[in-house]
Amino acid sequence: MTLFSLSPRRQRRLTRALQLVIAVVFLVGAVERNLSVVVNASIALVVTFLPAILERDPEFDLDAGVTLWVTLAVSLHSLGMLGLYTAIPWWDSLTHTLSATVVAGVGYATVRAVDEHTRAVYLPPRFLSVFILVVTLAFGVFWEVLEFSIRGVTDLLGIQAVLIQYSLEDTLTDLVFDGVGAILVALFGTRRLSTTVDSLVGRLERTRGR
Known part of the structure; x- marks a missing residue:
């Protein structure tokens, strides 16, 4: 799946960048001792690695666009927990x-x-x-x-x-x-x-x- 007309390589890079964003959200939540942010960011990170686990199966071909699609969804939710849900x-x-x-x-x-x-x-x-x-x-x-x-x-x-x-x-x-x-x-x-x-x-x- 070609998402936004990006090459698979760029899609994978964006996926890694979004995973980094979620990790930063987790750290912010940990520093602020915000349980909701920490829990939601932790679950989001786990979800982003599920496609990678499936890709280890040589019989299963998972498009890079699908991984980016899932990662984008959970990363936006994680950012929302920092206050964007109420601010925007x-x-x-x-x-x-x-x-x-x-x-x-x-x-x-x-x-x-x-x-x-x-x-x-x-x-x-x-x-x-x-x-x-x-x-x-x-x-x-x-x-x-x-x-x-x-x-x-x-x-x-x-x-x-x-x-x-x-x-x-x-x-x-x-x-x-x-x-x-x-x-x-x-x-x-x-x-x-x-x-x-x-x-x-x-x-x-x-x-x-x-």
């Missing part, structure tokens, strides 16, 4: 949209690979678009429930919340932009995920043959 009104909407595209992309690639792998499953293109939207919104609802639950537990224990839920209006807005992210993938992202889908299909075929 649209930052939350931006991160939700981008994160939703990642969820939608994973959902699409997985289901598309299963569809191509077995004749027992047939998913029409229109259904796939609806599926992407439903899965992304379902994950969005799960995330909002998780935020609410964590906030309730941390308030009960008297400790700092690692995820923040501002209001019901904010939750509904988040879900709207989750839907926007899913629609963007349905309209423009499926072709760009073809390499990933092919890798998953090949892996399923080799697994069945063993």
Whole structure:
């Protein structure tokens, strides 16, 4: 996947730069003893290395653009924890949209690979678009429930919340932009995920043959 018409080499460099940004966010959180920043930055760093772990498998071909896509999403969220969520009104909407595209992309690639792998499953293109939207919104609802639950537990224990839920209006807005992210993938992202889908299909075929 060629993201922003950049070469794979430049995409990898940008990925490393964004990982460095997340590491800096982690250090800032540690110095300021901000638990929410430290926890979110730690999880973000782990997520950015997951594509690299998958790439170690010689049977799995993961495009550099996919890695950059995921890293960009989690890095923007990490930066938001430093205060950008409150300082910039649209930052939350931006991160939700981008994160939703990642969820939608994973959902699409997985289901598309299963569809191509077995004749027992047939998913029409229109259904796939609806599926992407439903899965992304379902994950969005799960995330909002998780935020609410964590906030309730941390308030009960008297400790700092690692995820923040501002209001019901904010939750509904988040879900709207989750839907926007899913629609963007349905309209423009499926072709760009073809390499990933092919890798998953090949892996399923080799697994069945063993």
